[in-house]
Amino acid sequence: DGGITQSPKYLFRKEGQNVTLSCEQNLNHDAMYWYRQDPGQGLRLIYYSQIVNDFQKGDIAEGYSVSREKKESFPLTVTSAQKNPTAFYLCASSNWGTNTGELFFGEGSRLTVL
């Protein structure tokens, strides 16, 4: 089945550690996105990429890094510089060629910093 796979689903991290969240899609979509969700804050855009080897900062990129070396993969690293990393992280992709270009989401990764 085509879709977006995020892993791990749950992750616990000690303060000061970097952690990488995986996002893989087999939808052949060009664009990929990372959002952070906190209660009452909606979804906030961290990074996005419209094409391989290119990505843009979103509204809350500080303390995060990404890479887009392959079309199907867009991993997100939460660095120790991110002050409040505990959150629900959602990866999504979209296809420019469709009429709507809506986002297709993974199931999310819940990160807890201990």
Next chain:
Amino acid sequence: AQKITQTQPGMFVQEKEAVTLDCTYDTSDPSYGLFWYKQPSSGEMIFLIYQGSYDQQNATEGRYSLNFQKARKSANLVISASQLGDSAMYFCAMREGLGWNRDDKIIFGKGTRLHILP
């Protein structure tokens, strides 16, 4: 400045009634798209409906319709004949541009939590 505003943090509606979820947006780009997503307690994001800035008619998908008022920059979601399964968070989102430019991105509002009462 917030570009997507959802002014209703929470709503309670009686089952079978119609419900309107408000969304206003701000953009100077003539080309944009508006989306509504549903997020049940399971956390998955479900795409409901889309409206393009050049679309002449309001979008409809089953029980969902989008009341698009371009001059007022308003894109309210209307759910007809609400059901218990409609209880969820609802997010309005906007894409500025047509989607294939490097800077095109999709941003979300803070959401409205809808509770359907039996």
